[in-house]
Amino acid sequence: MPGMGGAARIVSIEGIARRFPGLTVFQDLWFHVDRGEFVCLVGHSGCGKTTILNILAGLDVPDEGGVLVDGREISGPSLDRAVIFQGHALMPWLSALENVAFAVSCRNPGWDKARVRDAARAALARVGLTQAAERKPAQLSGGMKQRVGIARALAVEPKLLLMDEPFSALDALTRGTLQEEVSRLVTEAGQTAFMITHDVDEAILLADRILLMTNGPEARVAEVVQNTLPRPRARANLHHMPGYHPLRDHIMDFLITRSRTLAGKPPEGWDSRRPPVVVPAEA
Amino acid sequence: MAAKGEAWRAALLSALLLAVLLGAWEWAVKGGGGPGGPTVDAELAALLSPAAAAGGQTAMPAPSDIGARLVELLRDPFHQRGTNDQGIGIQIAWSLWRVMAGFLLAAAIAIPLGFVIGMSPLLNAALNPFIQVLRPVSPLAWMPLALYTIKDSNISSIFVIFICSIWPMLLNTAFGVASVRKEWLNVARTLEAGRWRTAMRVILPAAAPTILTGMRISIGIAWLVIVAAEMLVGGTGIGYWVWNQWNNLSIADIVIAILMIGLVGLLLDRALGLVARAVAWQE
Amino acid sequence: MARMFRRDPVLDVCACGVGHPAAFACAPEAPPDGTGEMGRVVNEAALRAAFPNAATRRGLLSLFGAGTLLSALEGVLPLGNVREALAQGTPAAAPEKRDLKIGFIPITCATPIIMADPMGFYRRHGLNVEVIRTAGWAVIRDRAIAREYDAAHMLAPMPVAMSLGVGVANPIPFAVAAIENINGQAITLANKHRDKRNPRDWRGFRFAVPFDFSIHNYLLRAYVAEAGLDPDRDIQIRSVPPPEMVANLRADNIDGFLGPDPFNQRAVFDGVGFIHILTRELWDGHPCCAFAVPRSMITDTPNTYAALLRAIVEATAHSNDPANRVAVAQAIHGPNYLNQPLTVVQQVLTGTFADGLGGVQRVPQRIGFDPYPWHSMAVWILTQMRRWNQLQRDVDWAAVAEQTFLALDAGRAMRDLGLTVPESPMRNETILGRTFDPRQPEAYMASFAIRRN
Numbered sequence A: 001m002p003g004m005g006g007a008a009r010i011v012s013i014e015g016i017a018r019r020f021p022g023l024t025v026f027q028d029l030w031f032h033v034d035r036g037e038f039v040c041l042v043g044h045s046g047c048g049k050t051t052i053l054n055i056l057a058g059l060d061v062p063d064e065g066g067v068l069v070d071g072r073e074i075s076g077p078s079l080d081r082a083v084i085f086q087g088h089a090l091m092p093w094l095s096a097l098e099n100v101a102f103a104v105s106c107r108n109p110g111w112d113k114a115r116v117r118d119a120a121r122a123a124l125a126r127v128g129l130t131q132a133a134e135r136k137p138a139q140l141s142g143g144m145k146q147r148v149g150i151a152r153a154l155a156v157e158p159k160l161l162l163m164d165e166p167f168s169a170l171d172a173l174t175r176g177t178l179q180e181e182v183s184r185l186v187t188e189a190g191q192t193a194f195m196i197t198h199d200v201d202e203a204i205l206l207a208d209r210i211l212l213m214t215n216g217p218e219a220r221v222a223e224v225v226q227n228t229l230p231r232p233r234a235r236a237n238l239h240h241m242p243g244y245h246p247l248r249d250h251i252m253d254f255l256i257t258r259s260r261t262l263a264g265k266p267p268e269g270w271d272s273r274r275p276p277v278v279v280p281a282e283a
Numbered sequence B: 001m002a003a004k005g006e007a008w009r010a011a012l013l014s015a016l017l018l019a020v021l022l023g024a025w026e027w028a029v030k031g032g033g034g035p036g037g038p039t040v041d042a043e044l045a046a047l048l049s050p051a052a053a054a055g056g057q058t059a060m061p062a063p064s065d066i067g068a069r070l071v072e073l074l075r076d077p078f079h080q081r082g083t084n085d086q087g088i089g090i091q092i093a094w095s096l097w098r099v100m101a102g103f104l105l106a107a108a109i110a111i112p113l114g115f116v117i118g119m120s121p122l123l124n125a126a127l128n129p130f131i132q133v134l135r136p137v138s139p140l141a142w143m144p145l146a147l148y149t150i151k152d153s154n155i156s157s158i159f160v161i162f163i164c165s166i167w168p169m170l171l172n173t174a175f176g177v178a179s180v181r182k183e184w185l186n187v188a189r190t191l192e193a194g195r196w197r198t199a200m201r202v203i204l205p206a207a208a209p210t211i212l213t214g215m216r217i218s219i220g221i222a223w224l225v226i227v228a229a230e231m232l233v234g235g236t237g238i239g240y241w242v243w244n245q246w247n248n249l250s251i252a253d254i255v256i257a258i259l260m261i262g263l264v265g266l267l268l269d270r271a272l273g274l275v276a277r278a279v280a281w282q283e
Numbered sequence C: 001m002a003r004m005f006r007r008d009p010v011l012d013v014c015a016c017g018v019g020h021p022a023a024f025a026c027a028p029e030a031p032p033d034g035t036g037e038m039g040r041v042v043n044e045a046a047l048r049a050a051f052p053n054a055a056t057r058r059g060l061l062s063l064f065g066a067g068t069l070l071s072a073l074e075g076v077l078p079l080g081n082v083r084e085a086l087a088q089g090t091p092a093a094a095p096e097k098r099d100l101k102i103g104f105i106p107i108t109c110a111t112p113i114i115m116a117d118p119m120g121f122y123r124r125h126g127l128n129v130e131v132i133r134t135a136g137w138a139v140i141r142d143r144a145i146a147r148e149y150d151a152a153h154m155l156a157p158m159p160v161a162m163s164l165g166v167g168v169a170n171p172i173p174f175a176v177a178a179i180e181n182i183n184g185q186a187i188t189l190a191n192k193h194r195d196k197r198n199p200r201d202w203r204g205f206r207f208a209v210p211f212d213f214s215i216h217n218y219l220l221r222a223y224v225a226e227a228g229l230d231p232d233r234d235i236q237i238r239s240v241p242p243p244e245m246v247a248n249l250r251a252d253n254i255d256g257f258l259g260p261d262p263f264n265q266r267a268v269f270d271g272v273g274f275i276h277i278l279t280r281e282l283w284d285g286h287p288c289c290a291f292a293v294p295r296s297m298i299t300d301t302p303n304t305y306a307a308l309l310r311a312i313v314e315a316t317a318h319s320n321d322p323a324n325r326v327a328v329a330q331a332i333h334g335p336n337y338l339n340q341p342l343t344v345v346q347q348v349l350t351g352t353f354a355d356g357l358g359g360v361q362r363v364p365q366r367i368g369f370d371p372y373p374w375h376s377m378a379v380w381i382l383t384q385m386r387r388w389n390q391l392q393r394d395v396d397w398a399a400v401a402e403q404t405f406l407a408l409d410a411g412r413a414m415r416d417l418g419l420t421v422p423e424s425p426m427r428n429e430t431i432l433g434r435t436f437d438p439r440q441p442e443a444y445m446a447s448f449a450i451r452r453n
């Protein structure tokens, strides 16, 4: 919540801008993620979500502003911020186990081979892939590949888990299972997470806060939606929860109309550091 | 099952074609009512080849002649009766040694250099004009220059192998490295894998199939070129052996050399093919 | 040349304390101060090396006298050492370098260089020589320049051209230490030209010669020019490695060649061509191939040079003896040397050969072996290089001949072996019916209607 104490704050985005020739994707963008919090970013395609995530990951640099992690400005990628990529980004010449082991050995350069493999095996076990550990990515289904991706990201025990539409390429059933699995894993570990999604239900299921982004160019975080639905949340009974429908309707409404009408120049008196916070479930 | 039957039939057809070809050859050389005995007196006949004594020219050897000669050569392929008379096995070994020396030297330079070029668009652009000019130069055109500057003919032929096998490896490595998926590099970056680790664990395996393709092209060219180079500078090697038998106008030996050259070329390609299989990956 | 050696020489130890064949005379004790015969040779060589230009040398000599010049030179060159090396029991003073590589082209011209290996002539002079068959004249030249070979079989004009910087990037001082063979070449024509025996009928013919700088090229040019054909316009002449001559003749790519044996004979043997004329009928005694050494060998390793020259001269004399020819043919025809059928090599060396026209000819002088590098030969070669514009400037004919054809050294080696040495390295030659006076090369050149310069 804006204005909250700095101690809980793990990531602060401070007035970043990203420009390409002839295009300002966004500018003067501010938001933050608190420790243990799950934040979702929702917006239409092309508004700049991936760009933001890449800047957070350190894979891209903002033209203005900066990103603070634990109060220190970041200067590039780090093991503190693990990414689950949209495509699974597994190395096809390595087995599932080796893919995870690669990450483990990067995190723990001093470990011997056996220890690295044990840790990798444990990480795979957590996503239910013990059986498939020795298989190459080409021999895994789409869902299994993405599980390996999740295991790899979690195996480095990051401060912040970054996810860029991690389930968008999966069929609906698999996507549902994985969403719940991520929910479970993140909750169990008290993992801080930042996720980009298109899927409103996914955001409602996983997020504590949902950032709504207007269409680009010069996209803004137009609103911050507090998700007050109680945990644990299950996909099966999500829509029976009180407050679910107002929450969903609010976000859908934003995506369908307001993302477009609010786009462009910010209104008079707009404070980019404090976008309006809404709590539709309590309305 | 069907595929196996198919393969058998193809092999049978190959053998049949070969038999027909050799049979026709044998008949054309030996059959066709060949010349009878000498048509000149005994003193003169002793000074001429049988064909010339019968009023004709020495003919192309028949497959049976070639076969007999092959048996003779293979009976003691590693004999050494003086500097200029060494077995065909030794000659092939010499050629292989030169090809290996030149090829490995080229690989030792082309692969690291290709790596650098592939990773740096600037270097790529800067070196490209040189590569494009030098690459199409016929390898043997280097020979006089090599002999003039290096002065040692053995090293010169290794240099020619080096210079002709470097380009496919260089270009393929550069291409393979440049086309490594951005997402794998991003994975490595987020895992803070470091330059060396990224090169060895990510870029190298990712580009390995492309590099191997380059190496296969290179070794094919190298084997082609060594024969020509050795014919030019002589001394030892299968190419020199061909020149030597040509010198003696012994066509049977040349046919055998052609077979040997083809066979060794095939084996070289197969050997690298096995390596290529080992490093291949599929998504 | 008389037969000088026993077929199977026995090593005797004589007064000089060194084992050598009985036929060898022990060198007279040479005073090491440079006053004896040996010293004179070294002094001369040293002067020649220091002042290669004959005119300069003569001028300096007349101004200062040899003594002054030599003592001046002694400061820069270890003349004493060279002189001493040559003087000490000359025939077998220990060679500085024993393991030598000598390149050869597999043709019968190389007979002495080759047979000296299996027949033990190198070994007898304390040398361990590896004779290496080589792919072509350009290759042998390049390897000799690169010092991959210590000495090499070359066409006699090659060291001349190399020393003058013709056909190579820079002048490289090479010398003819000894001539290998005289005569022994032939013009071979394709069988279809059996009735075109007059060179006047050869307009449009395509000929092959082994190399641009070869006696073959010059003889063929002179021969057709004598018949009124311009060798550059009326016929075509290409350089073709000897082995490919027969194949090209067979494939009808050429009409004939003036080439080395055994390829003339091989063409007959294979029923592809006939021998039109032996080159001894064009110029009896013409030089063909040479035993060539880099000039630096003479000063760097004088003992090795002396031993090698002795071995070569001895082998050449041995090869020349008709009684030895069959044995020599047997020794060199095999795969380690010429790699040719025995009968082909034997026909060349014995001179009893099928001519390809249905006859058997008996010409024992078909090929001869005579080591003496006549300066007159070199001068003739120079006139031809000039005539066909290979050499585009005037040179001091006699001086070049003297520097590249080392008649003095060869003569010394011959004398040591008891062979007769000519009084003067200049003699009149009879070439294509004309007398060539090497002292009047300009007049000789001027007498040609067809020439390029």
Ligand SMILES: Nc1ncnc2c1ncn2[C@@H]1O[C@H](COP(=O)(O)OP(=O)(O)O)[C@@H](O)[C@H]1O
Pocket (backbone or CB within 6 Å): A020, A021, A023, A025, A044, A045, A046, A047, A048, A049, A050, A051, A052, A216
């Ligand atoms: N390298 C680039 N060069 C130019 N424009 C880019 C580049 N990368 C992204 N963009 C533009 O920036 C905008 C935001 O892209 P992106 O962050 O990928 O959007 P999203 O992830 O929200 O779909 C898009 O309009 C895209 O075209």
Ligand SMILES: [Mg+2]
Pocket (backbone or CB within 6 Å): A049, A050, A051
């Ligand atoms: Mg995106």
